[in-house]
Amino acid sequence: MQLPTAFIEKYQRLLKEEAPAFLAALTSGTVQSGFRANPLKQGQPTATIEAAAGQSPYVTNGYLGKVDGHSLDHVTGWVYSQEPSAMLVGEFADPQPGERVLDLCAAPGGKSTHLIAKMNDEGLLVANEIFKNRAQVLAENLERWGAKHVVVANESPDQLEKQFPAFFDRILVDAPCSGEGMFRKEPAGIEYWNEDYPAECANRQRHILTSALKMLKPGGTLVYSTCTFAPEEDEQMAAWLLNNYDLTMVELEKAPGMDAGRPEWADGNPELTKALRLFPHHFKGEGHFIAKFVKNGEEPVLPTKKNKKKKGRGQRSKFAPTKEQQALWQDFQTKVLPNYEAGQLVVFGDYLYDLPVGMPAIDQMSLIRPGLQLGVFKKNRFEPALALALATKPATCTQVVEVDEPAWRTYVHGDTLTIQDAPKNGWYLVECDQHAAGWGKLVNGTLKNFFPKGLRF
Numbered sequence: 001m002q003l004p005t006a007f008i009e010k011y012q013r014l015l016k017e018e019a020p021a022f023l024a025a026l027t028s029g030t031v032q033s034g035f036r037a038n039p040l041k042q043g044q045p046t047a048t049i050e051a052a053a054g055q056s057p058y059v060t061n062g063y064l065g066k067v068d069g070h071s072l073d074h075v076t077g078w079v080y081s082q083e084p085s086a087m088l089v090g091e092f093a094d095p096q097p098g099e100r101v102l103d104l105c106a107a108p109g110g111k112s113t114h115l116i117a118k119m120n121d122e123g124l125l126v127a128n129e130i131f132k133n134r135a136q137v138l139a140e141n142l143e144r145w146g147a148k149h150v151v152v153a154n155e156s157p158d159q160l161e162k163q164f165p166a167f168f169d170r171i172l173v174d175a176p177c178s179g180e181g182m183f184r185k186e187p188a189g190i191e192y193w194n195e196d197y198p199a200e201c202a203n204r205q206r207h208i209l210t211s212a213l214k215m216l217k218p219g220g221t222l223v224y225s226t227c228t229f230a231p232e233e234d235e236q237m238a239a240w241l242l243n244n245y246d247l248t249m250v251e252l253e254k255a256p257g258m259d260a261g262r263p264e265w266a267d268g269n270p271e272l273t274k275a276l277r278l279f280p281h282h283f284k285g286e287g288h289f290i291a292k293f294v295k296n297g298e299e300p301v302l303p304t305k306k307n308k309k310k311k312g313r314g315q316r317s318k319f320a321p322t323k324e325q326q327a328l329w330q331d332f333q334t335k336v337l338p339n340y341e342a343g344q345l346v347v348f349g350d351y352l353y354d355l356p357v358g359m360p361a362i363d364q365m366s367l368i369r370p371g372l373q374l375g376v377f378k379k380n381r382f383e384p385a386l387a388l389a390l391a392t393k394p395a396t397c398t399q400v401v402e403v404d405e406p407a408w409r410t411y412v413h414g415d416t417l418t419i420q421d422a423p424k425n426g427w428y429l430v431e432c433d434q435h436a437a438g439w440g441k442l443v444n445g446t447l448k449n450f451f452p453k454g455l456r457f
Ligand SMILES: C[S@@+](CC[C@H](N)C(=O)[O-])C[C@H]1O[C@@H](n2cnc3c(N)ncnc32)[C@H](O)[C@@H]1O
Pocket: 104, 105, 106, 107, 108, 109, 110, 111, 112, 129, 130, 131, 134, 156, 157, 174, 175, 176, 177, 204, 208
């Protein structure tokens, strides 16, 4: 790997006698892969964990090692591949169950899956991505993860800020950056780099952070992270935040191998040591920067109950299912998922979603996934969605077909399954080794395959 001369000279200047070790680790060190297990699923991804190289000492459910993209654990969302430095961001963000959380730059979803897991799928996570194709990937990854209380939005930060004034308890800005910390893992990123690139990225980051702070409640927490070493995007951005907003910086606890922020690379404010830096010659992972702040000030006065009610009612009626649609869903739910508790049922096109309670103004923004997709209405039928299967614990489902791994492979390939001693006809959750894998419709001993065509392999 050939690093640009200007890059080498910059870090020789900044890191002085440490520079040779840093540059050697960046060009020839080993990329450490990792993954997180999904605590929202019922059980442990034993097969992937058995093949792992060990556990992360810093991240609950974090492991070192690779994930097979065609494994049962991956396809059913029991694991998410994420390198060891990146998984520290969600850990330090530390969202709590019941909070309103925004992941403003969320695709492909590594941090979002971590945030909602730490929230125990309680409260509301808005996972936003500015680019539509990336927002689709984000929605797919969150669908596999099986979370209910997540909305996927596809907005620019300055559009989103209009919908959520002082709304969130916690916001993560995992910013688009110059990506220097990923050069070792993704060398193609080197081609985009030039001396001015960090300053360009910093300009964009200031815009994103300006919107984020408008959406953060007083008393709320902002976590800012990058995967670059550039001080312009790291300490200088944290200094800019402290100089322009009423924020208190939160100390991030450093384990051996984790570095403190460098005040001398910004305006000398000693507070900047509270931030965390990950260098590849000190930590077994890629380059990252994390800073955490609390927004000072009083909570705003909430709108009166009367106003609130009006808004909610209008919103619901526009997207509310018809009586026929409700009856179709209820028929399915009573038979198959008798204990399922929906938040607000909303219909977008022909699709039925379970919108998390507390999500405002869904008609005012571009949403890729307004909550958990429950299914689709087709003529006079209801067809359950893969997302619902992946969010279902098999023990809560009354109609389950258990298959072994070869039969599961047949299922994800798109073929029908023959079920011996078949029970009554109807919708069944396909389960393999406790993993909910999708839906099938049993007709006289043959399980018709409803695994989405685009995902078959
Ligand atoms: C570092 S990546 C996020 C990674 C993600 N948090 C994860 O853990 O999987 C930054 C994201 O910001 C998005 N982005 C690019 N320009 C943006 C802008 N002007 N405003 C908001 N997001 C932007 C990128 O498309 C990218 O998906």
